[in-house]
Amino acid sequence: MVKPIAVRSLHNQVIQELGRLIVSGELEAGKGLPREELLAERMNVSRTALREAMKVLSAKGLIESRQKTGTRVREAIYWNQLDADVLAWRCASMPTESFVEKLVEMREIIEPAAAAAAARRRTPEQLAVIKAAYDAMDASETLDAWAEADLAFHESMLQATNNELMTSLFSVIETALGTYFVLSASNSANFKLALPQHLKVYEAIRRRQPEVARQAMVKMVDDSRNNIRRHQANNKQASNKASAS
Amino acid sequence: MVKPIAVRSLHNQVIQELGRLIVSGELEAGKGLPREELLAERMNVSRTALREAMKVLSAKGLIESRQKTGTRVREAIYWNQLDADVLAWRCASMPTESFVEKLVEMREIIEPAAAAAAARRRTPEQLAVIKAAYDAMDASETLDAWAEADLAFHESMLQATNNELMTSLFSVIETALGTYFVLSASNSANFKLALPQHLKVYEAIRRRQPEVARQAMVKMVDDSRNNIRRHQANNKQASNKASAS
DNA sequence: GCGATGAATTTGTAGTATAAATTACATCCA
């Protein structure tokens, strides 16, 4: 799991608040923000804290500041879409079907390749970490426990590729799985359906069979995509009924 | 091309300087930095500017600050490896063979999938942008002109996938191509060898043939990888001769 | 009409003061 590095500090709160506002679209692109003094006052923080937050948002590509002109929200094209915060903000505000589709597409591309690479290059220690995650999935008795172990499984697999660029894509996988868990929660009857798929991937990595690992992972993501479609259809049906009654 | 947003501001300079020091390993992980007051004095900036820079580095995962304990460099595992700055810093200091290999592996995974997606979903306008980039490559007469057009080609293809998560991976592609251009510069006789490969990819995208586009892109990246290996071998040989004489 | 010039506005940088957090030490009690 990724560290939820406490959000208690003031400028972190400001980062979260402004970031969410921008990504959700409540602060339209191109439009300028109030000048620092006003904005700071309005948010009840000092200009110092506000500026530290703005620098971070600027580094994420969300805003741009120029003297005299002021600070304005940048077009979404310039956002660091792979940044963990940006992904989380998008998820918090618009888990639209199209966004979920994009996340799944990324999984389809990344994870089979990662599984193959892990099968080729994993060390015994890395294999043990994957195994531990699998065992935790097997032993899990709640959806939360499953979710945590599942994330650990996918993260440890990415780490076993021994390519840190690949590992950094975990933020995307994490977000994708996150939305999936949320959908699954609606009818969380048997959340351990995907266990055999994970075993196949693990076994292929253990036996150093890249192509077998790739194919097993393709199937896993495919199943996941189908499940998402079913869930979304169900939810839509349910909400239609609800609004009709 | 990505905007080189002027680096003139003071805190940007500090970000670049500290970022480079950390990523190059000159500031060892785990080791603590001098406390803010001292560090600011040593770098001839105010504590204000230094702190704004540190917040950004912290957002990139390079450092971590705690009261009383001070600020320390984090392990490389926690760095945002996909961040454009981090990639650039790595490249500036250690374009080692292993790093180049990792970049190439990322291209092998991302670009064929992106070519296929672009072939499926590109709009006529997006196709025109790709075509324009191809024409610029065709017309280029210097390595620099080629490099610029080549980057534009790959970026426009990523944009044509209409998946902004995919598009954001351009920072990786850009870095990979960048190191390739540097290597090519050593014997830049015929830098337009890859032109036919690009034509094939473009044509497949135009004709909406995902699998053809994927295969053409696989070949392109493959050729690129082989060229890199040849260049590196040549360079090594050359430097061996030089040190022997 | 047009160019130059200067005033106004907003971010950028500096410096100081104080709050909050956390470590490390010392002290006290059993």
Add this chain to the structure above:
DNA sequence: TGGATGTAATTTATACTACAAATTCATCGC
């Protein structure tokens, strides 16, 4: 002696003020 507990010291976090730099915009002069 051992352990807990409180207190001091250190470092980052926040606030506030003042001024510098850049850039826009209007005004003035021709």
